[in-house]
Amino acid sequence: MNKKHLAGYAILATAFTVLGAIAGVRQDAKGPVTTSYAPTDSRAHTAAANLYAQSLNDLAGKPQSLAQWKGKPLLVNFWASWCAPCVQEMPELSELAARDGGKTFHVIGIGIDSPTNLAEFAKKIKISYPLYVGGLGATDLARGLGNANGGLPYTVLIGADGQVRKTYLGRLKFDQLRADLAALKG
Template identity: 55%
Template sequence: MKKNLIYAVAAILFAGAGAWYGIHTKQTPAPITTTAPAGVSGPVAAMLKETLPNEKGEKEALSKWQGKALLVNFWAPWCNPCVEEMPELSELQKSELGKKIQIIGIGIDSPSNIAEFTQKVKVAYPIYVAGMSGTELARQFGNTQGGLPFTVLIGADGTVKKTYLARLKFDDLKADLATIN
């Protein structure tokens, strides 16, 4: 019980910091690009090594997504901007453009909170539960502020094409997706 309280307090602090940063900054984080001449490396490799439970509690290896273009969305049920963009992400996944990219959500909260949330809110893409370790994974992708939502566009070759901190601007995202082959 005490551990859950600590997680809840940490989650609220991260949400507040991310919201403050999103409201008070006008600049977009610089895209992070990596090269993977001999295969996937860096934060993408670290992510693909993970085995995480899905929203039903079933463990899945993220390596199953290797070789596919990905849009990885770090989110939490208590993060309003995260929840607000989920219907648009679902529509994107179901669209023609969504056929060339796989969206996955990595939840930064407890398995029970994410399971409860996904019972109420249906999404058209896989959701995984990373708990607070998801924050560290997002940091490896360049999210030094720890704010949410944080989204990473990864090419099929395993290179990070762009990162987005705060609620997605879908016109910009669609333009970026058009450059993914």
């Protein structure tokens, strides 16, 4: 990694840390800042279609088409290894994904970090769902899915029909998430 990329990641990490801290301070005990979306006449949201059009590397460096998740209920978690709330929620998110086993929904993680940092993190903490390297470009992808402030963690719930159902900015409250996932099935 050259110095230009390293400096870019450092600046981005600092910006996300500040934005995350601001979002964290503004949150109350109710949990993350959430946004619910109205249906779009059973047509996929443009943001979800854009997500499915992406190809990101997995942690082994192999390109993976996100189109493989099209037509399946999906929880997309944007995170970084330097983001404390991201790291704190990942074990419980991993347990939730493992318990369901893809029967009713799938979870993927998109890391806004360097491939090296993400791979080192994954060696320390075992995660049961696929992790992809989004790098700096994933910031734009998250913004397209409603993350105007660029804070992390940022999670997006997408129905099998490609409609964005809800977004969560900040650390997840899992009781709330389980209720949203149950409503997704119904």
